[in-house]
Structures are given as structure tokens and as C-alpha cells.
Amino acid sequence: MRKARAVLVSAVLALGVSLTIGATPAHAERLAGVFRDYSECQRIGNQGIAQGWWDSFHCEWEGRYRYYFLYA
Structure with a gap:
């Protein structure tokens, strides 16, 4: 189960990054992380600031992925 989850997260990250790079201008937000919990997403976002x-x-x-995506 852990291996499947790790592969899924990696695939989601790769897909998100490829879509972000290909579809947005240079000054737009970028995908900075994928998290299971909203609190973890907020914590890392605040740490980034x-x-x-x-x-x-x-x-x-x-x-559809059941994850929180951090955009910065």
C-alpha cells in the first residue's frame, strides 16, 4: 500500500508540474507540494514564507486525488 501511495503521489506531482509549466505564464503560481492534511499544507506554506x-x-x-495541493 505504501509503494502504491508513493507512486500515486509522485505521478500526481509530475502531472501537476508538467501542467503548471506548460499552461501558465512565468509569473503565475507554481505547484509547491502535495499533502494529505490541510494543516500540513498550511504549515509548509507558512514555512515557505x-x-x-x-x-x-x-x-x-x-x-479526485484526495490530496491538498500547495500553490505558491
Whole structure:
């Protein structure tokens, strides 16, 4: 089960990054992570602001994947 979940998360990340790179202008948000819990998504988003990795972020629930996507 863990291997299947790891493969699924990797595939979702790769798909999200490829769609983000191919479909958005350079100044648009990018996919910065995929999380199971909203609180974890928020924690990493806030950490990114504190570290200077990005200026803003939002977590978006994707029901078909059952994960939260962090866009920064």
C-alpha cells in the first residue's frame, strides 16, 4: 500500500508540474507540494514564507486525488 501511495503521489506531482509549466505564464503560481492534511499544507506554506521561498500561497483540495495541493 505504501509503494502504491508513493507512486500515486509522485505521478500526481509530475502531472501537476508538467501542467503548471506548460499552461501558465512565468509569473503565475507554481505547484509547491502535495499533502494529505490541510494543516500540513498550511504549515509548509507558512514555512515557505518565513524562509523566503515565496511571497504567498494557498492550499487547494483536489477531490479526485484526495490530496491538498500547495500553490505558491
